[in-house]
Each structure stands twice: as C-alpha cells, then as structure tokens.
Amino acid sequence: MQNAYASWMGQLVVLQVSIGDLKVPLRGTMVSESKEAVRMRIGEGWDIDVFKTMILTVDRDKWAPSNLPGGAKT
Secondary structure (H helix, E strand, O other): OOOOOHHHOOOEEEEEEEEOOEEEEEEEEEEEEOOOEEEEEEEOOEEEEEEHHHEEEEEEOOOOOOOOOOOOOO
C-alpha cells in the first residue's frame, strides 16, 4: 500500500526494523515511498531503501534537535 507513510515524509524518525531474528532501530529522515519500500536518509548523501515488510514501528526521533525540520518539540 503506497502512501501509508506519507505523514512521516521529511520527518526525523526511528524505524524499528526486523532483520531475521534481530530487531534494530534505524534513525534517519524518511524521504520517499514506493509500493514495496521506503527510502531513508541516514546520513549526508546516504539514502537506503527499507522494505515495508521489515518495518515493525515508526516513531518520531525524540533525540533530534528541535531546531531541525522534523525534530522533536519540547
């Protein structure tokens, strides 16, 4: 389902991702969405695609500075 993540676009988020038996957090900015994946910017010039089937949860990055776009508000 495309657009399921539309409200998170441009936001600093933490994805809880399942990789086999592991569950790991992935911090970054959600930049786009396709039918099967979301694209995350995890660093300057570092974009990765994460399959939607691997995503367990999406949360706002509470540790992001509030002066950045999408940063946590205190």
